[in-house]
Amino acid sequence: MSSHHAQAPGTSRAAIGMIAVAAAAAFLATFNETFLNVALTPIMTDFGIDVSVVQWLATGYLLVAAVFVPVSNVLYHRFRTRPLFVAAVAFLVVGSVVGALAPSFGVLLAGRLLQAVGTGLLTPIGMNITLAVAPREKLGLAMGIMAAMTTLGPSMAIVVSGALLSVAPWTTLMWVFGALSLIVLLAGAVLLRNVAELGRPVLDVLSFLLVAVGLVGLLYGISTAFSGSPLVAAITAAVGILALAAFGVRQNRIEHPLLNLQPFRSTPFVLGVSMTMLGLLFVFAMNVVIPIFLQSVKGQTPMGASLTLAPGILMTVVLGPVAGRLFDRHGGRVMIPAGFAIMAVFALLVGAAAGHESVLLFAALYVPAVLATSLVIGPSQTFALSSLDRQSSPHGVTVVSTSFQIAGCLGTSLAIGAYNALTTRGLASGSDLLGASVLGFRGAAVLVALTSVVGVVLAFAATRAARAARAARAAEAGETIGSGRAHTVVDLMKTDVYALSTEQNVLEALQMFTDRGISGAPVLRPDGSLAGFLSDGDVMRYLSAEHPSSTNIYSFAIGESDDLEDALADLVSLPVMRLATHEVVTVDANDSIADAVAVLSDKHLKKVPVVRGENGPMIGIVSRSAVNRLAISSYLASREEQARPADGETGAVEREPQLA
Structure with missing residues (x-):
């Protein structure tokens, strides 16, 4: 994500x-x-x-x-x-x-x-x-x-x-x-x-000293190249470059660069x-x-x-x-x-x-x-x-x-x-x-x-x-999913996910749902951890309870919008976490595809957030449609694999393009 x-x-x-x-x-x-x-x-x-x-x-x-x-x-x-x-x-x-x-x-x-x-x-x-x-x-x-x-x-x-x-x-x-x-x-x-x-x-103190010597040496050499001794400037710049090279080597070798x-x-x-x-x-x-x-x-x-x-x-x-x-x-x-x-x-x-x-x-x-x-x-x-x-x-x-x-x-x-x-x-x-x-x-x-x-x-x-x-990236994604080589939810999840913040109100959430053509989104805390999940169904249930005459959102289309307009105005002062589901079902980044399928099936969900570790940040979402694409692609790939000997014998059967 x-x-x-x-x-x-x-x-x-x-x-x-x-x-x-x-x-x-x-x-x-x-x-x-x-x-x-x-x-x-x-x-x-x-x-x-x-x-x-x-x-x-x-x-x-x-x-x-x-x-x-x-x-x-x-x-x-x-x-x-x-x-x-x-x-x-x-x-x-x-x-x-x-x-x-x-x-x-x-x-x-x-x-x-x-x-x-x-x-x-x-x-x-x-x-x-x-x-x-x-x-x-x-x-x-x-x-x-x-x-x-x-x-x-x-x-x-x-x-x-x-x-x-x-x-x-x-x-x-x-x-x-x-x-x-x-x-x-x-x-x-x-x-x-x-x-x-x-x-x-x-x-890392040594890394700090190396980058200090490197930057000071390089920039001092450049700054004095016109006004000072060219030899001194060249030597200083060379020392700076060597220190920066040593800095780079060290960053790749230490645990905490x-x-x-x-x-x-x-x-x-x-x-x-x-x-x-x-x-x-x-x-x-x-x-x-x-x-x-x-x-x-x-x-x-x-x-x-x-x-x-x-x-x-x-x-x-x-x-x-x-x-x-x-x-x-x-x-x-x-x-x-x-x-x-x-x-x-x-x-x-x-x-x-x-x-x-x-x-x-x-x-x-x-x-x-x-x-x-x-x-x-x-x-x-x-x-x-x-x-x-x-x-x-x-x-x-x-x-x-x-x-x-x-x-x-x-x-x-x-x-x-x-x-x-x-x-x-x-x-x-x-x-x-x-x-x-x-x-x-x-x-x-x-x-x-x-x-x-x-x-x-x-x-x-x-x-x-x-x-x-x-x-x-497109080729890698297509190869991973199309060949059926995805093993964990990280291989399958969607990383570019639209998210809400705990600071937003419900009307802002609905506006994002409309603009992005989605029906729900995770709600994140400032540190990126998952706080809840809000769907348009959660909003409609609230409107049904608090403003019964406003439950039909299509009333805007037929001109009977006064009650609904009042109801939606009420959403401006309503934080998203008042309506969002707090206990969100998630899967861990290290879970298998089978685990994700089980969660989606048992909980009757369309999508499930992926988190990294307990109470860790949300890094993506796995959806039912992604699992379906993987299953179909794997099946087609296996059929193609089985058909290859016949293709080699006749040379007449063209390979069917795989689904991406």
């Missing part, structure tokens, strides 16, 4: 509230990644440091956040969701206070790194919450909202910080962010409930993560190089540079959920490559406009470029995570969240590196500052355009991979 659907509370208020908190957390985490970028100059002045030191406020933040993302997966399954979320946001609050009161740069950096710990934990926790509570049919919309927040965060940070710095000192940024974090902390404490399957996962590498076995997942990273790389690269160019060359103030980015940023917030709905309806076969193509074209046009005097033209051309990222980032995330099963999804979220930090570091480092390198080369060749800076900016624009072209190629490859994966 899909991991998203198993725990989906539909569109209940509780689910909406939790998704809103998760989206706010995603916004905060990415907002803080660039919030201090515009303030680096006054910070250098206050503490008497140069750019090579102050840049660690950005680079160090991303590195520490990347290191702590894998740890979040262990914590997510060990501690209840609400206290874990509150603790993660508390790191942001405490780090903000430390940074605001810092008497030296070292203390400021320590506060910044405390914030990074919270960011590394918070990003995957928020995504896991969204995956747990969003209905499968609305997953694209929910992930579109999350993608809009992660895209909005680093972009909006530049606008807000520019506005604040025009009227207040840089320490105000830390106080403002601390206040925002406190608001999200309180909202999480009120609205969240546990949505994770809790256990006793163990944090820090990061389950199973998602990497899915080609669609790998391609989806790669496309997400390319979209984020574009955002981070353009949002760091544009303000620098506008301030140093075009004479814009921090506020003016921020406002140049504002229109595209605000429109991206609106387009993110729209892109999610489009993905739900049509998939990403056209949307994602089109988004990358628009990004590439308009990045080149923005680069061309850099030499033009009009800043308005520059800003106008950037709008479609940043809007196109909405067609890429959210849909690519959804594409990647929807390719995973229930067990792999939390690990996939960890990988995606880590990719955020890596993409941010790559985008920032590559754009600034190309800009500085080409600007320096232009000055050395005799160009003035304007000409050299335009050359540097165009080089950065060409670089991000090339990464977008790579994204187009990956998007087409992802479409082919997804089609191949679907064909393989």
